[in-house]
Amino acid sequence: MSTFIEKQTVISGAGQSDIGRRLFRDPLELTLDACLAAIADAGLTTKDIDGVATYPGPMSIPPGFSGAGVVDVQDALRLELGWWSGGIEAPGQLGSVINACLAVAAGLATHVLCFRSVYEGSAQGTKGRASTMPGSGGGGSFRASGFMEWTLPFAAPSAAPWIALMAQRHFHEFGTTREQLGQIPLNARKNAALNPKAIYTDPMTMDDYLNVRMVSTPLSLYDCDVPCDGATAVIVSHVDTVADLAKPPIHVEAVGTALRGRPSWDQFDDLTTMANRDASAQLWGRTDLTPADVDLAEMYDGFSFIALTWLEAMGFCGHGEAGPFLEGGTNIARDSGVLPLNTHGGQLSAGRLHGYGFLHEACTQLWGEGGPRQVAGDPEVGVACAGGGPLAGALLLTTHR
Amino acid sequence: MADSPAPTADLPFRILPALTDLNREFWTAGTRGELRFLRCNACGYYNHPPTAVCPVCHSKDLAPSTVSGRATLHTYTINHQAWMPGPELPYVIGIVDIPEQADLRLTTNIVNCAHDDLVIGMPMRVTFEIHADGEDVIAIPLFEPDRTSA
Numbered sequence: 001m002s003t004f005i006e007k008q009t010v011i012s013g014a015g016q017s018d019i020g021r022r023l024f025r026d027p028l029e030l031t032l033d034a035c036l037a038a039i040a041d042a043g044l045t046t047k048d049i050d051g052v053a054t055y056p057g058p059m060s061i062p063p064g065f066s067g068a069g070v071v072d073v074q075d076a077l078r079l080e081l082g083w084w085s086g087g088i089e090a091p092g093q094l095g096s097v098i099n100a101c102l103a104v105a106a107g108l109a110t111h112v113l114c115f116r117s118v119y120e121g122s123a124q125g126t127k128g129r130a131s132t133m134p135g136s137g138g139g140g141s142f143r144a145s146g147f148m149e150w151t152l153p154f155a156a157p158s159a160a161p162w163i164a165l166m167a168q169r170h171f172h173e174f175g176t177t178r179e180q181l182g183q184i185p186l187n188a189r190k191n192a193a194l195n196p197k198a199i200y201t202d203p204m205t206m207d208d209y210l211n212v213r214m215v216s217t218p219l220s221l222y223d224c225d226v227p228c229d230g231a232t233a234v235i236v237s238h239v240d241t242v243a244d245l246a247k248p249p250i251h252v253e254a255v256g257t258a259l260r261g262r263p264s265w266d267q268f269d270d271l272t273t274m275a276n277r278d279a280s281a282q283l284w285g286r287t288d289l290t291p292a293d294v295d296l297a298e299m300y301d302g303f304s305f306i307a308l309t310w311l312e313a314m315g316f317c318g319h320g321e322a323g324p325f326l327e328g329g330t331n332i333a334r335d336s337g338v339l340p341l342n343t344h345g346g347q348l349s350a351g352r353l354h355g356y357g358f359l360h361e362a363c364t365q366l367w368g369e370g371g372p373r374q375v376a377g378d379p380e381v382g383v384a385c386a387g388g389g390p391l392a393g394a395l396l397l398t399t400h401r
Numbered sequence: 402m403a404d405s406p407a408p409t410a411d412l413p414f415r416i417l418p419a420l421t422d423l424n425r426e427f428w429t430a431g432t433r434g435e436l437r438f439l440r441c442n443a444c445g446y447y448n449h450p451p452t453a454v455c456p457v458c459h460s461k462d463l464a465p466s467t468v469s470g471r472a473t474l475h476t477y478t479i480n481h482q483a484w485m486p487g488p489e490l491p492y493v494i495g496i497v498d499i500p501e502q503a504d505l506r507l508t509t510n511i512v513n514c515a516h517d518d519l520v521i522g523m524p525m526r527v528t529f530e531i532h533a534d535g536e537d538v539i540a541i542p543l544f545e546p547d548r549t550s551a
């Protein structure tokens with residue numbers, strides 16, 4: 001298994017800016033806060049950084065979706081780069097980090113700064129997500145094209161109904177229930193209470209979950225993540241540099257990036273799973289470890305149902321078995337001893353940092369830096385998984401090689 | 402084209418598709434009561450969303466082909482969120498399976514069906530909502546329960 005080149009890379013540092021529902025701060029400033037924190041965390045300086053990767057690169061729409069691109073950061077920190085890459089066409093948000101691993105293993109760079117920056121909270125202001133929808137101005141002249149051609153004419157402009165359609169199909173085929181799915185947001189809220197940077201920390205009960213307003217059945221408000229402002233950064237370094245680093249390295253044991261089904265939210269071959277099915281299978285084909293070796297899982301929960309499909313895809317339960325696996329919530333609880341899930345509160349309660357929050361939290365836990373939310377027992381193996389629908393990228397991380 | 406039918410009465414606001422040479426028949430054939438997909442003349446594959454090259458045999462000999470208009474409900478969601486101007490809330494978004502080909506699906510709205518009567522797998526049939534916008538008359542394919550097929 002030593003031939004898989006991601007094993008030549010480590011996560012050497014991680015950092016995060018302030019995070020808030022609406023900070024009204026300069027998004028590049030937030031980005032640089034996270035980047036400089038990650039560089040310092042690794043014991044490096046900006047002179048050491050010779051690569052930059054980001055997702056999705058500069059974008060002005062939807063509002064607040066991207067706080068900075070590669071060249072913004074390169075110029076702001078006067079970096080000299082051997083390799084760089086930013087873009088939205090990638091295996092999920094963490095595809096950018098996986099790209100960095102490949103670049104480091106290929107010798108194009110030694111220390112790659114990877115970041116994701118959002119300010120959707122401020123950008124949406126008080127108008128909420130509906131303000132970001134195409135055609136929300138209500139004019140008659142806008143015409144839909146691309147994938148939106150097949151959803152906008154049916155008043156389905158958001159991933160909420162797209163994911164709801166998948167969830168309903170899963171409920172139908174496997175008998176999954178809202179009470180089972182609801183364990184994901186309940187667990188997230190419980191963990192968020194121990195995370196000083198989390199957005200929502202008030203206790204949530206199953207009654208709260210079942211009685212909150214519906215968005216798109218079977219998904220309610222609490223099945224949807226919360227837009228926020230904030231930036232996250234990690235440093236991917238070559239394993240040969242670990243002696244120069246400030247902290248014990250977190251090894252990249254395996255990655256998964258596959259997309260084998262149609263790249264579509266409604267034409268994918270099996271709507272009870274997602275591209276994460278194939279990315280996960282690929283990941284397990286690149287390591288001798290198995291799901292039983294994993295001590296904690298940080299899994300994309302832009303909608304609760306996406307995390308449910310990641311649990312199945314990564315093999316923590318069988319396809320269609322996530323409902324019983326989630327029943328009662330004990331399997332995913334911090335102190336479960338089975339599979340602590342989204343130990344920072346996920347995007348559902350800690351904020352929509354869009355993929356990178358999961359990698360940051362996996363590293364935090366593997367470094368033993370979780371403070372009050374630290375998983376007991378010195379976890380050694382974790383997974384960070386990001387993306388939903390046709391987007392999926394996953395990293396298997398270990399403290400030892 | 403024959404005389405276009407009058408736009409459907411009491412239309413909800415809809416964002417209409419940008420018409421192209423590839424998609425025009427899909428979005429306008431409903432004005433004649435037909436549901437049409439681009440189909441490969443070489444291998445028979447229905448190619449949706451339409452592209453110029455058949456994804457199966459790579460032939461460029463594709464032409465619109467009319468299907469029965471029947472479908473089965475693959476999944477649905479009752480949408481309560483006002484994302485945009487549109488049908489009266491709550492409205493039903495569905496994905497239907499088109500029986501002419503195993504992987505042929507459409508996202509659509511399910512209409513003329515009480516929410517309590519929605520059942521995955523139920524037989525559906527197409528019905529069109531006609532919108533006029535400038536030069537274009539566009540027929541949005543919606544689906545309703547097919548009570549004739551029982």
Ligand SMILES: [Zn+2]
Binds near residue numbers: 444445456459
């Ligand atoms: Zn063909």
